[in-house]
Amino acid sequence: MILCDIGNTSVDLFMDGKRSKLSAVDFDPSIVQGDVYYISVNTLLNERVQKLTNWYDLRVFIDWDKYYPTMGIDRIMVCEAVEDGIIVDAGSAITVDMMQGGIYQGGFISLGVRAMEDAYARLSPALDMSFNFEVDLAKMAKNTPDALTVGFLAPLICKIESLEKPVYLTGGDGRLLSRFIPEAVVVEDLIFQGMKKLIEKGVKC
Amino acid sequence: MILCDIGNTSVDLFMDGKRSKLSAVDFDPSIVQGDVYYISVNTLLNERVQKLTNWYDLRVFIDWDKYYPTMGIDRIMVCEAVEDGIIVDAGSAITVDMMQGGIYQGGFISLGVRAMEDAYARLSPALDMSFNFEVDLAKMAKNTPDALTVGFLAPLICKIESLEKPVYLTGGDGRLLSRFIPEAVVVEDLIFQGMKKLIEKGVKC
Numbered sequence: 001m002i003l004c005d006i007g008n009t010s011v012d013l014f015m016d017g018k019r020s021k022l023s024a025v026d027f028d029p030s031i032v033q034g035d036v037y038y039i040s041v042n043t044l045l046n047e048r049v050q051k052l053t054n055w056y057d058l059r060v061f062i063d064w065d066k067y068y069p070t071m072g073i074d075r076i077m078v079c080e081a082v083e084d085g086i087i088v089d090a091g092s093a094i095t096v097d098m099m100q101g102g103i104y105q106g107g108f109i110s111l112g113v114r115a116m117e118d119a120y121a122r123l124s125p126a127l128d129m130s131f132n133f134e135v136d137l138a139k140m141a142k143n144t145p146d147a148l149t150v151g152f153l154a155p156l157i158c159k160i161e162s163l164e165k166p167v168y169l170t171g172g173d174g175r176l177l178s179r180f181i182p183e184a185v186v187v188e189d190l191i192f193q194g195m196k197k198l199i200e201k202g203v204k205c
Numbered sequence: 206m207i208l209c210d211i212g213n214t215s216v217d218l219f220m221d222g223k224r225s226k227l228s229a230v231d232f233d234p235s236i237v238q239g240d241v242y243y244i245s246v247n248t249l250l251n252e253r254v255q256k257l258t259n260w261y262d263l264r265v266f267i268d269w270d271k272y273y274p275t276m277g278i279d280r281i282m283v284c285e286a287v288e289d290g291i292i293v294d295a296g297s298a299i300t301v302d303m304m305q306g307g308i309y310q311g312g313f314i315s316l317g318v319r320a321m322e323d324a325y326a327r328l329s330p331a332l333d334m335s336f337n338f339e340v341d342l343a344k345m346a347k348n349t350p351d352a353l354t355v356g357f358l359a360p361l362i363c364k365i366e367s368l369e370k371p372v373y374l375t376g377g378d379g380r381l382l383s384r385f386i387p388e389a390v391v392v393e394d395l396i397f398q399g400m401k402k403l404i405e406k407g408v409k410c
Contacts, residue, residue: 068347068348068349070331070348070349071349072331092328092329093328093332096356106346106347107352108345108352108355108356108359109349109352109353110356110357110360111316111321111324111325111328112328115324115327115328116324118327119316119320119323119324119327120314123298123316123317123320124298126275126277127298127314139311140302140310140311140312141311141312142273143273143275144276144314147313147314148313148314150313151301151313151314151315154364155315155360155361155363158363158364158367159359
């Protein structure tokens, strides 16, 4: 069984426990042999895979009443992987979602590391600088890079910890965030774990 | 005594307990009669007021060792107004600073309402929407506008409340934020209170 997460810029394949990331532009879905279970936000590639009989859209497996109609498919998948806990997916956005007894409790969306740095820079040339990930979030800052890093991360971590549940970190910046949430577990393949769980259930969850 | 806060787009005058906001482009500082104590981030207007003998720059009154060199002058002024507490100045950026016994303890910088909405919109057309300020921040969200609003405000409020000090709100969105921090005091003229306090001390503070 092959799992596939089709984004707008990259295609993430998971087979035999191994992950490989390919460029979405060059990707030819017809060369993949065997059954492929996929999620996709890429409308162009969608059209092509829908014509292939060995590609199965996981969208139809989802019980949408459990989530909400405009919720990202990738966000739903990481939630499906967790029975009880907070799921933090740190990519271009940082999504924070809560699961309890396998039921979705809601969540929120923050800006990702890059989007936040860009937004500060756009606000003022004086705020155009990189974050300092060595900063101590427990302290109030006394220089600009620290003030921006604390402003970005301290509120977010404060809110996540206030939810008092096990925290699962995933996404490109999951490991980076784990520095600041020592009790959190980093699960890089959480999205594929969610996809697998959904397939194994085999029925609407 | 006239107090003046010169920004890049507007000039904020405070005299006889009344505040008036003027456009920075049209502003002619030479027409103002009497002593004017000012702060400015506007380099063009700076050159003009420096030639006038009745305009006094409050920059020289500040003991910069208490703050940090790149800290905004307006941010220092609102801090000067408060002996003990958290000062939240909600403008294009939201600055959060802590004072204790009249000594600056540090702070952090978050994005303002507009900057945050713009940054979400830039991330994805699916996130291009207005905040819902009627949202209950205690709940995790189950639709996109709420997920963005909770993502912006719940972490920020969580961090501010975790500091366990009296909260003073000021700036254009101070009153808006006060909906979510019921115990906070809104002080619209906090910057002028700080300027006044600094002048009354009359010596380096």
